[in-house]
Amino acid sequence: MSALETAETKQNLRRIAIDPVTRVEGHGKVTILLDDNNRVHQVRLHIVEFRGFEAFIEGRPFWEVPVVVQRLCGICPVSHHLAAVKAMDHIAGYHSLTPTAEKLRRLMHYGQILQSHAVHFFHLASPDLLLGFDSEPTRRNIVGVAAQFPEIALQGVLLRKYGQEIIRHTSGKRIHGTGAIPGGVNKTLTAAEREELRREIDIMIGWARDAVGLVAQLHATRPDFYDAFGEFPSNMMGLAAPNGALELYDGSLRARDASGAMIFDQVPCSDYDSLLQEEVKPWTYMKFPHIRSLGAEAGWYKVGPLARIQTCDFIPTPLAEEERKKFMAQGGGKPRHGTLLFHWARMIEALHAVETIRDLLDDPDIVGIDLMGEKGERHTEAVGVIEAPRGTLFHHYRVGADDLVSYCNLIVSTTNNNQAMNEAIRSVAKDHLSGHEVTEGLLNHIEVAIRAYDPCLSCATHAIGQMPLQVDLRDASGALVGRRRKNFSGDAA
Amino acid sequence: MSEILAQLMLDGHKIAFEPGQTILQAALAAGVYIPHLCAHPEFEPHGSCKLCTVVVNGRNGSACTIKAMPGQDVLSDTPELNLRRRTLLQMLFAEGNHFCPGCEKSGNCQLQALAYDLEMFDPHFAQFFPAREADGTHPEAFLDFNRCIMCELCVRASRDVDGKNVFALAGRGRDTHIIVNSPSGKLGDSTFSIHDKAGQVCPVGAILPKEVGFVRPIGERLYDHDTIAEVALREDATWREGEK
Ligand code: SF4
Ligand code: FES
Numbered sequence: 001m002s003a004l005e006t007a008e009t010k011q012n013l014r015r016i017a018i019d020p021v022t023r024v025e026g027h028g029k030v031t032i033l034l035d036d037n038n039r040v041h042q043v044r045l046h047i048v049e050f051r052g053f054e055a056f057i058e059g060r061p062f063w064e065v066p067v068v069v070q071r072l073c074g075i076c077p078v079s080h081h082l083a084a085v086k087a088m089d090h091i092a093g094y095h096s097l098t099p100t101a102e103k104l105r106r107l108m109h110y111g112q113i114l115q116s117h118a119v120h121f122f123h124l125a126s127p128d129l130l131l132g133f134d135s136e137p138t139r140r141n142i143v144g145v146a147a148q149f150p151e152i153a154l155q156g157v158l159l160r161k162y163g164q165e166i167i168r169h170t171s172g173k174r175i176h177g178t179g180a181i182p183g184g185v186n187k188t189l190t191a192a193e194r195e196e197l198r199r200e201i202d203i204m205i206g207w208a209r210d211a212v213g214l215v216a217q218l219h220a221t222r223p224d225f226y227d228a229f230g231e232f233p234s235n236m237m238g239l240a241a242p243n244g245a246l247e248l249y250d251g252s253l254r255a256r257d258a259s260g261a262m263i264f265d266q267v268p269c270s271d272y273d274s275l276l277q278e279e280v281k282p283w284t285y286m287k288f289p290h291i292r293s294l295g296a297e298a299g300w301y302k303v304g305p306l307a308r309i310q311t312c313d314f315i316p317t318p319l320a321e322e323e324r325k326k327f328m329a330q331g332g333g334k335p336r337h338g339t340l341l342f343h344w345a346r347m348i349e350a351l352h353a354v355e356t357i358r359d360l361l362d363d364p365d366i367v368g369i370d371l372m373g374e375k376g377e378r379h380t381e382a383v384g385v386i387e388a389p390r391g392t393l394f395h396h397y398r399v400g401a402d403d404l405v406s407y408c409n410l411i412v413s414t415t416n417n418n419q420a421m422n423e424a425i426r427s428v429a430k431d432h433l434s435g436h437e438v439t440e441g442l443l444n445h446i447e448v449a450i451r452a453y454d455p456c457l458s459c460a461t462h463a464i465g466q467m468p469l470q471v472d473l474r475d476a477s478g479a480l481v482g483r484r485r486k487n488f489s490g491d492a493a
Numbered sequence: 494m495s496e497i498l499a500q501l502m503l504d505g506h507k508i509a510f511e512p513g514q515t516i517l518q519a520a521l522a523a524g525v526y527i528p529h530l531c532a533h534p535e536f537e538p539h540g541s542c543k544l545c546t547v548v549v550n551g552r553n554g555s556a557c558t559i560k561a562m563p564g565q566d567v568l569s570d571t572p573e574l575n576l577r578r579r580t581l582l583q584m585l586f587a588e589g590n591h592f593c594p595g596c597e598k599s600g601n602c603q604l605q606a607l608a609y610d611l612e613m614f615d616p617h618f619a620q621f622f623p624a625r626e627a628d629g630t631h632p633e634a635f636l637d638f639n640r641c642i643m644c645e646l647c648v649r650a651s652r653d654v655d656g657k658n659v660f661a662l663a664g665r666g667r668d669t670h671i672i673v674n675s676p677s678g679k680l681g682d683s684t685f686s687i688h689d690k691a692g693q694v695c696p697v698g699a700i701l702p703k704e705v706g707f708v709r710p711i712g713e714r715l716y717d718h719d720t721i722a723e724v725a726l727r728e729d730a731t732w733r734e735g736e737k
Contacts, residue, residue: 059627061635063706068595092704172711176594179710187710402629402681403703 004426007033007042030446032429040434043426045418045450046284057408062091062399063182065408069395070176072412077176078112078167079388083395085180086250087384091399092182093375100368101184107360108170108179109249109386110353114208115163116389117305117350121211121343122156128448129218129343134441152214155207159350162197162204166357169193184372191367201358205319208351212323215344223330228431230339230424230449233258234300235291236307237416239387242266244313246352248387255291255301256311260335263291269385272394278411288419289411300419303391304453305345310335317359320352339424342452381407388413390454417453424449501565510561517545517556520569526722527569528578528607530696531644532557536653539645542585544578544607579611587618590625590639591697597706598698600714604642606721625670630681633703634692641671641699651691659685671699 007013013033033042053072057065066085070077082105089097097105127140130149139147146153164174169189171177179185219226235258239251253275255263267275278287279296290299301307310328315321327344330336360366384395391413398407414421428449433442499510503525510519515538520527531542538557545556548568556569568574585591585604593599628636643662648671651659659680663672675683686692687702695701711717715724 061627061629061703061706063704064595064597067597067707071594177711178707181707182704186708187712400629403635404627404629 004040004043004430005422012036013041030425030450032433032446034438038433038435038437040429043422043429043446044283045422045425046286054408054410057397058405060405061403062088062397062405063403065397065405066180066182067176067178069410072410076112076116076388076390078108078171079386079393080395081171081177082109082180082249083384083386083388083393084397085182085384086386087382087395087397088182089373089384090379090382091397093378094183094373095376097184097373098368098370099365100188101371101373103360103363103365104170104185104187104189104371105180106249107189107357107366108167110356110360111163111166111170113163113248113389114204114350114353114357115160115167117346117353118156118160118163118211120389121215121346121350122153122160125343125448125451126152126156128444128451129340133444133448134439137440137444140444155210159204159207159211159354162200163353166197169197183375186371188369188371189367194361194367197357198361201354201361204354205351205358208347208354209319209323212344212347212351215347216326219340219344226340227336227338230428230452231337232420232423232427233337234302234420234423235263235294236311236335237291237301237303237392238308238311239269239385239392240265240312241316245316246308246312246314246349248308248349248353250386253385253392254311256335258335258337260310263294269394270383272383272385272411273396273409276411278415286418287411287415289416290419301416302420303413303416304342304389305349306336306342307391308387309345309348315348315352317352317355319355320348323348323351339427339449339452390414391416414454421450421453424453497563499561500563501561501567503567504570514561515557516547516549516559516561516565516567519561520556521725524726525569526725527556528611528721529557530603530607530642531646533646533649533694536646536649536694539649542642542644543581546574546577548574575611578607579613580617582608582611582613583615583617585642586613586616587620588623589641590620590622592639596640596698597701598640600711600717601709602698602716603696603721604640606716606724609716610721621667623667628673628680629703630677630679631683631685631687631703632681633687634680634685635701635703636673636680637699637701638671639699640697642697643669643671644696646694646696647671647691647700650694651685651689654690657684657689657691659683659689659691 010033013035015031015033029046031044031046032040034040057068060068066081066088069080069084072080089095123142126145127142130145130152131140142153167177168174170185170187171179172187179187235255237253237255239247240254241247241251253267253269253272254265257263264275275292276289277292278289280287288296288300290296291301292299309315309324315324327348380400381398386393393413394409394411396409397405400406425446428445432445436442499512500507501510501516501519503520503523508519508523508525510522514522517527517529517532527545527547529542529545531539532545540555540558543555546553547556549559549565582604586608591604593605596602599605625638625641627639645662647660648662651657659674660671661674662669664670672678673680673683692700692702
């Protein structure tokens with residue numbers, strides 16, 4: 001764990017708060033303690049999301065939960081929907097799905113991966129990468145990208161839209177639909193809907209390839225910078241298929257250490273709580289999960305695209321696998337840990353998602369009408385795990401004899417990445433902030449690192465008009481000595 | 494002497510009625526929709542929700558309780574009345590815990606459909622957030638009184654059709670609520686069956702069959718394509734969800 005988590009003494013340190021972090025979840029806040037020479041002594045990311053949601057679920061009927069949990073997140077509601085329904089399948093007594101139901105759920109999930117990865121990279125991250133971390137903040141957004149790189153912006157928008165159309169056709173709505181129900185799905189894909197989606201698939205595959213190319217090209221402009229920005233070694237966790245393939249919808253848990261050695265493999269998802277432990281720290285509500293056997297100091301890990309493509313043995317679609325191999329080759333066969341490499345991995349996964357969507361659309365089962373599995377013995381407890389766009393997502397429920405949820409535990413991707421994001425911003429603060437006069441552009445470096453992991457749509461939409469950002473400088477006693485602020489329109493004040 | 498015709502004026506149009514019909518019944522039979530929630534074609538009128546309030550010869554009254562009479566000049570679809578109806582809906586929304594996005598009745602709910610129809614875009618009033626319980630003790634039915642609008646249709650159905658008296662209204666004023674007539678107060682302990690009439694009449698999502706929530710996809714729900722008025726005026730009278 002980095003030394004920058006807690007300063008040795010708070011005496012004579014100034015405190016900077018980046019609150020809220022733009023283009024990431026609404027309740028993110030970063031605090032930095034600096035001394036008179038602007039040397040960084042402490043950096044912390046505080047996230048106050050998700051508190052209380054478990055209590056909101058307890059007491060609700062189990063079949064309602066997959067729909068209600070979608071409200072947890074504006075950027076990946078489908079992930080919560082599917083993680084919850086996978087648990088509720090077992091609660092309701094459905095231990096296998098019909099081929100059509102499973103494939104329709106997968107289609108929905110890969111549509112979600114595509115739309116989320118597209119919005120994450122094009123809308124939220126590309127402004128920093130294409131226009132510059134310290135470019136004019138009022139133009140550092142998707143509108144600014146569209147002005148300078150209209151084709152890239154358009155492809156990003158259309159890739160996202162294609163993913164949303166898949167979600168609409170499988171869940172009834174582009175956002176917050178109902179599609180998956182315990183035991184199966186509620187909606188067929190009609191032949192006409194399938195044709196509509198098939199018509200554009202080759203274009204999407206082309207654009208997804210271009211997107212991987214774009215990130216690789218950006219990397220090639222400054223390889224040292226891209227590799228080292230927010231770099232820190234860590235364990236990595238993700239789902240894998242029995243043959244070691246990347247698996248985003250349903251697999252077993254696997255983790256490798258920073259050098260790529262296997263820590264555990266093929267652990268059933270239902271054993272997650274014997275594998276992982278969540279640590280509480282006094283300075284934030286967000287818990288810090290770690291691999292129990294390794295302890296809190298050594299056992300934390302990252303999840304999400306960069307972890308997944310390096311935890312699996314291969315990606316089961318050819319174009320994405322080719323890109324993964326190129327990516328790995330640049331690391332000399334060793335895992336790569338630079339924070340900006342998340343975007344590269346993300347676009348490789350987006351390509352994998354489009355390839356998988358093509359295969360699913362070609363599968364005759366996808367237009368089947370057998371939507372519900374056989375009902376068997378019910379369970380009172382179940383765990384549903386899925387690879388959400390941002391990383392592994394755990395839903396764990398117990399349901400009473402009255403069909404109402406009596407216990408609920410969620411470990412969301414953000415929580416899984418909590419320590420990793422803290423490490424990333426500490427690395428960036430140490431390399432880029434320490435010893436310099438603090439400017440908006442330098443502070444944005446911190447945000448760039450967070451955004452590589454975890455932006456959120458609900459905020460992102462605000463970001464188009466610029467979120468307000470306030471930086472407070474305080475002396476050791478906490479008194480405000482200076483304030484820099486930009487308002488909703490992005491003007492500095 | 495000339496015969497008195499069984500006709501009245503509704504929003505400037507002449508409509509015929511059968512003697513004994515209420516204004517609401519006459520209007521629906523004539524193909525004119527008047528918003529209503531607590532009225533049901535198979536039950537005696539209740540006159541509690543006041544959504545059906547019309548102006549009859551200059552005076553306010555409930556269309557579901559006032560008998561149709563010759564010479565009545567009835568106003569219903571006016572901006573003033575619709576504004577008041579919207580306010581009534583806002584009060585109903587504020588009074589209970591109505592969380593449409595997560596509700597399995599969404600798309601099949603009369604309260605929600607009326608809110609759309611009357612263009613209610615916000616709750617307007619401060620929410621009461623009443624503490625009400627969900628009851629899952631019955632093997633076939635789930636009760637969620639968070640969504641109850643106290644129309645007493647379940648009370649009437651259980652008493653008048655099922656002959657069971659499973660539901661009753663209790664409390665006063667803000668504390669008014671539906672109770673279950675059983676030793677423990679729980680539905681699982683009562684004589685209720687989901688096949689009872691009382692299990693089929695709730696206009697909102699307060700009395701629900703278990704495990705079938707969200708089975709009907711978006712796009713195929715009762716009010717996905719038709720307004721509540723269009724559904725109510727359908728001749729096959731399948732306008733109450735659950736009665737098919
Ligand atoms: S439970 Fe339903 S039918 Fe009974 S009073 Fe409440 S809203 Fe009306
Ligand atoms: S419908 Fe007439 S008062 Fe409710």
